[in-house]
Amino acid sequence: xxxxxxxxxAIFIDGANLYSTTKTLDFDIDYKKLLELFQGKGRLQRAYYxxxxxxxxxxxxxxxxxxxxxxxxxxxxxxxxxEYKDRDGRRKIKGNMDMEIAVDMMTLAPHIDHxxxxxxDGDFKAVVEAVQKQGCRVTVLSTIKSKPAMLADELRRQAxxxxxxxxxxxxxxxxxxxxxxxxxxxxxx
Numbered sequence: 196x197x198x199x200x201x202x203x204x205a206i207f208i209d210g211a212n213l214y215s216t217t218k219t220l221d222f223d224i225d226y227k228k229l230l231e232l233f234q235g236k237g238r239l240q241r242a243y244y245x246x247x248x249x250x251x252x253x254x255x256x257x258x259x260x261x262x263x264x265x266x267x268x269x270x271x272x273x274x275x276x277x278e279y280k281d282r283d284g285r286r287k288i289k290g291n292m293d294m295e296i297a298v299d300m301m302t303l304a305p306h307i308d309h310x311x312x313x314x315x316d317g318d319f320k321a322v323v324e325a326v327q328k329q330g331c332r333v334t335v336l337s338t339i340k341s342k343p344a345m346l347a348d349e350l351r352r353q354a355x356x357x358x359x360x361x362x363x364x365x366x367x368x369x370x371x372x373x374x375x376x377x378x379x380x381x382x383x384x
Contacts (some may be wrong), residue, residue, distance in 0.1 A: 211290070217360065230269070242269045244271050
């Protein structure tokens with residue numbers, strides 16, 4: 196992976212997607228190590244973490260993570276989840292942050308040289324292509340080592356570079372705590 200000391204870097208983390216990926220890979224992210232790793236690769240301009248939050252769930256492990264990230268160098272972009280019933284009458288919770296990520300990437304593109312996008316969601320292909328047309332490089336961080344792969348083929352093909360998260364465990368992983376998992380069972384569609 197090529198980084199240049201003077202390039203302006205921005206980290207974009209699709210929180211639910213990254214959580215699902217690392218859960219599948221059976222490792223936890225040390226967000227302090229992640230930030231320090233990429234601060235040493237260039238001029239880190241911003242690190243964004245996107246997530247939907249369940250209203251009135253102030254004591255969830257996800258809320259604790261968000262609070263920690265907010266105090267330790269990450270910009271948190273969140274919105275409340277929405278509850279609905281599917282056609283079979285089952286309660287579902289929805290919290291998709293794709294539009295927020297896409298708008299922020301497009302807005303920042305004139306000020307960024309290299310985006311690091313932590314997601315495997317193929318819906319991001321179009322925004323990756325759009326910021327590339329503005330002269331930005333995009334590295335996607337996800338996994339193809341899981342069964343099934345967490346990275347959509349169309350996103351991998353569009354990205355300038357792909358980094359396999361399974362290979363980054365030693366660089367940005369933290370020891371398993373045996374707890375602290377938050378619930379990601381809500382629907383992302």
